[in-house]
Amino acid sequence: MADPNFLKFDTLSLHAGQEVDPITGARAVPIYQTTSYVFKDADHAASLFNLETTGHIYSRLSNPTTAVLEERLASLEGGVGAICTASGHAAMHLAIVTLMSAGSHIVCSQSVYGGTYNFLKHTMPRFGIETTFVNPRDLDAFKDAIQDNTRLVISETLGNPGLEVTNIPALADIAHAADIPLLIDNTFATPYLCRPLDLGADLVMHSATKFLGGHGIAMGGALIDGGRFDWEKSGKFPTLTEPYEGYHGIRYEEEFGPLAFLMRARTEGIRDFGACISPTNSFQILQGVETLSVRMEKHVANARKVIEFLNTHDAVETVSYPELPTHPDHELAKELLPKGCVHFQFHCQRWPRSWQGVYRTVADFLSSGECGRCQKPRHSPCLDNTSANGCASPQECGHFRRNDPPVSGY
């Protein structure tokens, strides 16, 4: 008997989720630009609405083109399934509203995308969900911040803007010791460079707008469940273990096992909050996912060249890049991100002239730009200390918060 013969990353990135149309033989994934679907009869409709049968009802809930993207991303991340959303923000929101209600609490890395920070710091408290932010390198701080009502731990594979490497296995252990799941935003690494679910994370989210798309033409997000978290044993997630009157008392964990979280998220969170992705956006992001591995390899190679340049430039004072031995998480990066990293930071001594010179030079040859878009560099000039982040811009990526010292007065 042969060894297991699962399809590999490149094959999955090209084919997963797609069944070639048996009528037309269309090679590409068709764009099903439709809002709704025809029922065979009243019983078919009733059974679909009651989760007795499978299929599409309305494109707010699911769509055939989007389903291909969902399966493809789930396969690449090693999950049990996925839900694609209107944006990465929508994916984050969907995870939170599926898991908890007012009165709950989140522990989050303080080094996260500025939009995530704003959302958790300023918006969610209005809905009764508070967040404690901690230094992502301080595992004890995560542990200490967990309260009785904490329902989720959040971090990013690579911190933003600090490029801290999250110790996913250790953080997962901390979360699991408190019977709560770990959600990792894997936007910066993509499943090509890191698979958080294999490292112990329970949920993964993406801004698919970035590297997964790679072209900068389509907004989208994704939420992927690893299917390992035991909701029943935890006892802290009544949305998944207790009867839900929205579907006549269904208990998701009992009914669907590893798929419980995604089924609740789709049949409640997407249904009621409505942050669905457009089928055309799903198609456009699929075009990017097909080339994910080759693009990420190129991004890493390019980043390394830029680092070489920055290391030799006399105006550059410091360079932060997880592959450099001087990076505080260098050893961890070797373990968790063995294929490399795309993002870097550098800091210039003299401002503004020399900084601008360095930036112009970097911009000339940097092709790893705009958080995954191929054509343009991303930049986060912080004008009071003239540091720059190799893959960020405050306008689009919001790496800096309005109250951050580096950008005050920006």
Place this chain on the structure above:
Amino acid sequence: MYVTVNNTKIFAATGGREFDPSQPTILFLHGAAMDHTAWALQSRYMAHHGFNVFALDLVGHGKSGGEIPASIDELADSVIAFMDAMELKEAALVGHSMGALTALSAAGRYQDRVSAVVMIGIAYPMMVGEAFLQKARENDPAAYQMMIDWSHARPSHRGAAEVPGLWMIGNALRVVEKSGKDTLYKGLSICAGYDGGFEAAQNLKAPALFILGDKDMMTMPRAAQKLIAAIDGQKTVMLKDCGHMQMIEKAADVRSALIEFL
């Protein structure tokens, strides 16, 4: 719901409906290292289409307590004991793989208790490869991977699940991974050791349906032919481009076959 059977807590999913004594009853019996969620795409549907449904976590599996019995016949006895506890005079048994052998054993030995028998993904004798069995004996995760690899037809390895957003390979892996120490090995062992198939087939009084996957590598259709030939008046549904995870890979076809037969 939980029922105490022989001092052991047994879990059964009911498809979201209360028991109605006026309706016929179906018991769903899962395969080795699986649990009631294997039937998620059939049990809820059948429960809303005129049947009482009990999708069991067989003793020693999933949410149920107890130890996995040493033989298919004893596993079948535990199913009949569940029916006793629920005061069910008769039920249709729908089994998959190990659960299909269990249904066959029960139908052959408790003729007045089994109104119909559906055997999905069955072979008889059910041979288990030595390398696979060895990995399972060692509780090596490679055994789970082998099982899930061979359980899905090659087209299913690319996905295109009937449930939007479901990645079938990942979901099936998670189910068997969490089955617990020795669960897969014990299940495979009692399947391989079952030798009462032809006798059960001869004693069978209930109508029988086989549902097979044409690309099933775990229980190849040709390995079911002698058993099929031994049962008079049986029906067989062959699912196209389908492996051993018939209830997930071809969920709608299995639903249709069940509705038509039962």
